[in-house]
Amino acid sequence: MAGPGPLTDVQRRVLGVLIEKSLYQPQYYPMTVNAIAAGCNQKSNRDPEMNLDEDAVWSTLEVLRSAGLVSRVLPGGSSRVERWRHEAKEIFGWEKPQRAIMAELLLRGPQTIGELRGRAHRLYAFENAEAVAAVVEGLSSGEQPFVAPLPRAPGQSAVRYAHRLYSDAEWAALNRGFETAQPAGGAGIQRSVGGAGTLPDGQGVSVGGEAATAVDAGLRAEVDALRGELAALRAELERLAGEFAELRSRVG
DSSP states (O other): OOOOOOOOHHHHHHHHHHHHHHHHOGGGOSBOHHHHHHHHHOSTTOSSOOOOOHHHHHHHHHHHHHTTSEEEEOOOTTOOSOEEEEOHHHHHOOOHHHHHHHHHHHHHOSBOHHHHHHHHTTTSOOOSHHHHHHHHHHHHOSSSOSEEEOOOOTTOOSOOEEESOSOHHHHHHHHHHHOOOSOGGGHHHHHHHHTTSBOTTSOBOHHHHHHHHHHHHHHHHHHHHHHHHHHHHHHHHHHHHHHHHHHHHHHO
């Protein structure tokens, strides 16, 4: 697979929309400029929200086309307007599972494995979280990976993953934003149990620290599992909302 290069936020959004539509609603793909703009600006399944006009989308498509990432489909048959399609498989070598993960990362930003499983299911039927993790691991390998882990945020045990199509400055800022605020070596946990578990000579009671760590790890695992289930329910709700909006636009 060819290595990634940085894209602007608008370029990432346009590419993500094209990949998403090709997997989620292939009957409406390739896409017109108007449809791409609507996909870029929709409220669901997007972070951050954008408000792009068709001129901005058009100029972005032309830049992506010069880079070989999208191609134009000229009018023909029953179609009277030109349409656009992505070339992610040809350029990057992404198969459907990889495209599903990358689309979610491009459209929503950094996510955990549980979040990716719940949200990418509408694009590709992953069997379980392990299948998602395997795809993420594959995208994270190589000299120029497409995906990389971020530092754990304070209070979170699950690792978040982000695509590597950010600029160097954006990537550095993203890593700083996810850096943990806890002191090194788990000092925060030690202080929380140290008052009742410290001997007169200053030697800490190791059993109390290990027990507290085990309980904390168990609770965090349960919270992460619940977060994954919640993300799946939200993704399903957003899918239904998207289908309803699509139906309303066709009827009205």
